[in-house]
Amino acid sequence: MDNLGFVAGASAIGAGLAMIAGLGPGIGEGYCGGKAVEAIGRQPEASGAITKQMIIGDALAETTGIYSLVVALLLMFANPFTGMNGIAK
Amino acid sequence: MITPGTMLLAEEGTFTVEGPLRSIPLPFLNDIFGEENACIAESVVSQWVVMIILAVVFFVLGRNLKLKPESKRQILAEWIVGFFSGYVETSMGTRYKKSYAPYIGALFCFCILSCLMGLLGLRNPTADVSVTGSWALITFTLVLYTKIKTGGFKGYMKSFIEPMPFMLPFNIIGDFANPISQAMRLFGNNLSGIVIGGLIYYALGSFAIAVPAVLSLYFDLFSAVIQSYIFVTLTMSYVIMADADA
Numbered sequence: 001m002d003n004l005g006f007v008a009g010a011s012a013i014g015a016g017l018a019m020i021a022g023l024g025p026g027i028g029e030g031y032c033g034g035k036a037v038e039a040i041g042r043q044p045e046a047s048g049a050i051t052k053q054m055i056i057g058d059a060l061a062e063t064t065g066i067y068s069l070v071v072a073l074l075l076m077f078a079n080p081f082t083g084m085n086g087i088a089k
Numbered sequence: 090m091i092t093p094g095t096m097l098l099a100e101e102g103t104f105t106v107e108g109p110l111r112s113i114p115l116p117f118l119n120d121i122f123g124e125e126n127a128c129i130a131e132s133v134v135s136q137w138v139v140m141i142i143l144a145v146v147f148f149v150l151g152r153n154l155k156l157k158p159e160s161k162r163q164i165l166a167e168w169i170v171g172f173f174s175g176y177v178e179t180s181m182g183t184r185y186k187k188s189y190a191p192y193i194g195a196l197f198c199f200c201i202l203s204c205l206m207g208l209l210g211l212r213n214p215t216a217d218v219s220v221t222g223s224w225a226l227i228t229f230t231l232v233l234y235t236k237i238k239t240g241g242f243k244g245y246m247k248s249f250i251e252p253m254p255f256m257l258p259f260n261i262i263g264d265f266a267n268p269i270s271q272a273m274r275l276f277g278n279n280l281s282g283i284v285i286g287g288l289i290y291y292a293l294g295s296f297a298i299a300v301p302a303v304l305s306l307y308f309d310l311f312s313a314v315i316q317s318y319i320f321v322t323l324t325m326s327y328v329i330m331a332d333a334d335a
Contacts (some may be wrong), residue, residue: 052180056326059319063270069277073284 007081015075021068028061132217139202139214173197180325189325196224197321204279204313215316216279218272225272228324232267235331271323278316282308 036054040047074080113134118127150166158164173194178186203214214220236245249260289304290297 052322055315055319056322059274059323062274066270066273066277069281070273073277073280076284 004082007079011075011079011081015072018068018072018075022065025062025065029058032057032061130217130219131212132214132220135206135211136203136214136220138209138211139199139206142202143198169194177325180322181329185329189328193321193325196324197317200224200275200317200320201314204275204317205309207279207283207309207313213279213283213313215275216283218276221275222268222272224275224320225268228271228327229268231324232327232331235328239332267327271320271327275316275320278312282312 032054036050039050043050112128112130114126114128116127119125121127150162150169153160154163154166158167170190174186174190177190177193181189200215203220207213207216233245236248240248249257251260286301286305286308289301293300
């Protein structure tokens, strides 16, 4: 196996592993949405404000997932390891 | 050969998923700049399209306004302005309504149209990290301006060592993490839609009927609207959080 093939395969595995971090935001956003639905059930007239807060909370919970996505995208599209130490680009 | 625009693993076959950058070559610029391969990023071109659409639409909407609205056109224009004024007022309070409603409205319109550009067959400008990064930098500048304006330069410097002096590195990281995560959120969501769409088309091959359309509904429409709403809402909440008086 040549160097480039090895780097490509390892990068693909790395990109897949990075996306495991998607679990955390998924659980967090699930809690967030569930609690928001509970709150709307208790207080339907405040649904607008609750939805807004929920979306901000979702967005903040999503941050770690986005970071892992960026790592995965870097490994796929802008691989830093090709062109290093004689590995062909 | 692997170019930055193609997937690393896809070099052998015919399958490519387009990466973060796609460029249009402009051969006639080679002589002017003395470069080998002069090209322009497609995100810039589709931003021009967005700008033209917005300029034409709002120019037409804003012409011949009367004190009492008579035409449907003026009612629509007033509804748009009223919507953004109300939106900014509920998020930031009355004090910021006048100064921030135009910017927030422009940002939201530009953002949502940029996210929907994929429907016209052009590339989403928001799938380019330099575009979302520059918008996040505008937000960062606004936050900085609000902090210094309301708390003074001394208060801004002091905010780094609060509540404890050893929190200094965390506060600095926290300040810079906001624009980065804001830019990456919009960029990641748009680009992941494109990448997943490409993978689905590849996996289904010649059976790509109906399934990609359903996914496109989520990734192109729903995600675009939600993400631009989040981007704008986060801009407003970062600015209002930076206000020391509020």
